[in-house]
Amino acid sequence: MSRTTFQSLRSLIALALTLMPTMVLAHSENGVAIDFKGGFTHPIFGPDHVIAMVAVGLWGAFLGMPAMWLLPVVFPVVMAFAGALGVLGVPLPGVEIGIALSAIALGTMVALAARPPLWVAAVLVGAFAVFHGHAHGTELPIGADAVAFSMGFVVATGTLHLAGISFGTLSRWPAGRIAVRAAGGIIAVIGLVYLSRSL
Amino acid sequence: MKDLLLGTLFAFVLMLASPAWAHAPIMGIGGVAGGALHALLIPEHGMSLVALGAFLGRQQPVARRWEALTFMAALTGGLVLIALLGEAALAADFLLLATAILGLLIAVDWAPPFLGWVLAAVTGGALALDSPPEVSSTGEAIRMLIGSGLGAALAVALLGEAAGWFRAYGPLVVMRVLGSWIAAIAILVLSLRIATRLATG
Numbered sequence: 001m002s003r004t005t006f007q008s009l010r011s012l013i014a015l016a017l018t019l020m021p022t023m024v025l026a027h028s029e030n031g032v033a034i035d036f037k038g039g040f041t042h043p044i045f046g047p048d049h050v051i052a053m054v055a056v057g058l059w060g061a062f063l064g065m066p067a068m069w070l071l072p073v074v075f076p077v078v079m080a081f082a083g084a085l086g087v088l089g090v091p092l093p094g095v096e097i098g099i100a101l102s103a104i105a106l107g108t109m110v111a112l113a114a115r116p117p118l119w120v121a122a123v124l125v126g127a128f129a130v131f132h133g134h135a136h137g138t139e140l141p142i143g144a145d146a147v148a149f150s151m152g153f154v155v156a157t158g159t160l161h162l163a164g165i166s167f168g169t170l171s172r173w174p175a176g177r178i179a180v181r182a183a184g185g186i187i188a189v190i191g192l193v194y195l196s197r198s199l
Numbered sequence: 200m201k202d203l204l205l206g207t208l209f210a211f212v213l214m215l216a217s218p219a220w221a222h223a224p225i226m227g228i229g230g231v232a233g234g235a236l237h238a239l240l241i242p243e244h245g246m247s248l249v250a251l252g253a254f255l256g257r258q259q260p261v262a263r264r265w266e267a268l269t270f271m272a273a274l275t276g277g278l279v280l281i282a283l284l285g286e287a288a289l290a291a292d293f294l295l296l297a298t299a300i301l302g303l304l305i306a307v308d309w310a311p312p313f314l315g316w317v318l319a320a321v322t323g324g325a326l327a328l329d330s331p332p333e334v335s336s337t338g339e340a341i342r343m344l345i346g347s348g349l350g351a352a353l354a355v356a357l358l359g360e361a362a363g364w365f366r367a368y369g370p371l372v373v374m375r376v377l378g379s380w381i382a383a384i385a386i387l388v389l390s391l392r393i394a395t396r397l398a399t400g
Contacts, residue, residue: 069372069375073306073376074379084387084389087387087394088393088394137387146387149391150387150388150391151242151384154384154387
């Protein structure tokens, strides 16, 4: 093989090798992981969402059966419908205010040990789920691994409700009841902070 | 020498191609077993089968078995159609829609038989039409379609019968929570699919 031919071949291989690497992304486009993990962490990394969803569980546990499971059933379904509107770009005014109000209202209900009729509690939780769902929907990455992302997202929401229910079951005991009501008060105060920021 | 250069270039061009996978492959599994696993392990399909099974579990035994047979008939028809057509647009959307409705019905604990017939047929047909075999050989494609049909039919029959045993309060609550999660996931996935389609034209 002549020197010129060898150099040509070497250049050609070098050129071809530069074409070969596939992209190595530390994380996905838009800075959002679009798999199960991304969906799972999406609601958890939003403290305003976390406190409201924990409050749903707390209130459900406080109200007892069947509210304990009915409220966490209502929330994800309504949230998904509102999330779909957000994904499709349907506008909803006052989303951030609604989210802050949800923490205030649900936290206050727990703090005051309010026991409205079950349908009132379900409607209230469903109404606030609209704001949370819409906010999440507008942030969902288009083109994501939709199934894995949505599964992670919904499982995380359910886990947060479960965390609230678990803590809320302490209300069976007098000291636990005080702790749960205090937690409701703290959630309401945090909601007030979010409300002052969003106004 | 020229042949060597061209050959090297051709080899590199071949290496540039990345595989086009609709979903992660299970290495070494094909044929009937591969088709059966395809039906069970694709998340949308698995979720739909669980939803239909849980819904059928709420029915009386006779109605449940007739609705399972309706599912199997629609599934068989759909598999024959997809074998002839090769692909069917919007099948996944109809499957997600049926799954969302099934999830909602489980969540509200309402299982009217007339809806069971319709949803079993839609789920069976859409699931089959959303299972185009991704192989080049006709024989392998037929084996995979048979596997998909057997896997899905068996899963619905078993899940329906198993769900029928859970009549106590605790398992019912778990079912209703599961139904709400399935509905929420299906609604979100469907909306993301529609939004992606609108965004990409």
